[in-house]
Amino acid sequence: MLTRAQLDKYADVLLWGLTTSRVEPYKPGDVVLVQFELPALRLAEAVYAKLLGRGLNPVPRLTLTPRMETAFYGTADEAQLVFQTPGQAVLHENVHGAMHLLAPESLTHLSGIDPKRIAAAAVARKPLRDILVRREEKGEFGWTLCLYPTRELAEKAGMTAKEYAAQVTAACFLKDPEPVAVWRGLYENAREIKAWLGSIKARSLHVESDNVDLVVTPGAHRRWLGLSGHNIPSFEIFTSPDWRGTTGRYFADQPSYRSGNYVKGVRLTFKDGAVTEIAAEQGEEFVRKQLAMDPGASRLGEFSLTDKRFSKIGRFMANTLYDENFGGLHGNCHVAVGSSYSDTFDGDPASLDAERKDALGFNDSALHWDLVNTEPKRVRAHLADGRETTIYENGCFLY
Structure with missing residues (x-):
């Protein structure tokens, strides 16, 4: 969906986002979780290389596929539904940043699942999210989130894959020679508006x-x-x-x-x-x-x-x-x-x-x-x- 040059620019923008999202600068050796959906693999690879180049320790993690999610929410018993992976809390206590690369292959695969089951799992995971919120409040954790275009997204939005990808590249300024510079300019404009609203x-x-x-x-x-x-x-x-x-x-x-x-x-x-x-x-x-x-x-x-x-x-x-x-x-x-x-x-x-x-x-x-x-x-x-x-x-x- 995106060219190699656009992927490289996208990775640069995400690193800017990750850096900007945290008050304290990242140090060599800091741990960054890279959580991605399968269609975003090429973007995850680009991000992974750039994190290594910054002296950081990326931890890649593939999210559940639609078939896995359907199996989990459809067949898990009550204990499995609220089960938390051993070591997850330890990771949350020690990770310094996170990148979430969204690239859904399906938007409707859970339509037949009782929302109460999905809610029960979400409530069970809330303590893990609370760890990251607390650490972010202390300036110890930062995160960024993006979207990689997929055919499923394009179809559900009523566009061709090419049209959808064009919306993503335009929104993130990936055709600009220096997209990070554009984001820095927007950041300054927004800072003035926020100060005005606060006044x-x-x-x-x-x-x-x-x-x-x-x-x-x-x-x-x-x-x-x-x-x-x-x-x-x-x-x-x-x-x-x-x-x-x-x-x-x-x-x-x-x-x-x-x-x-x-x-x-x-x-x-x-x-x-x-x-x-x-x-x-x-x-x-x-x-x-x-x-x-x-x-x-x-x-x-x-x-x-x-x-x-x-x-x-x-x-x-x-x-x-x-x-x-x-x-x-x-x-x-x-x-x-x-x-x-x-x-x-x-x-x-x-x-x-x-x-x-x-x-x-x-x-x-x-x-x-x-x-x-x-x-x-x-x-x-x-x-x-x-x-x-x-x-x-x-x-x-x-x-």
């Missing part, structure tokens, strides 16, 4: 479009993040709000694939911070089960806006990494139900214990599901002194 000190944010009328409370001691190197590509500017202040209705006009299920037209109504009404044009029962995964699954963990001037993504890509960064004609707003990001705390995230996070309204869940709205919209910030100001309109930040 506004909004008491609440009001999102309005044809089908959205949602109030989100940024909360105390928050900061805005984005273009941090974690996601390649990433054009969103986001924060984790105080979930308790969420009220109103939200509509995701962008479809999504999740755990083998195609979901379209999700409508959520929030009251006192939690989802009280759920509807969907397709996949409604799946949505209901996902939001019942645990107590935090029906609460807001993220609020995000993407400026269309940054993003080159103009089509549905059948993958959340790209769809949550959709630029198109009107940019996008997306919210995530489920877990929040503690690094949106404006102090030292390592100082936050579970009690402090709860007091500040950071949501905790095994779920994190981004739901995207691409309608024309306006976002107004309501300030503590009663004034209001529009921060986002016609797909652009008004900075």
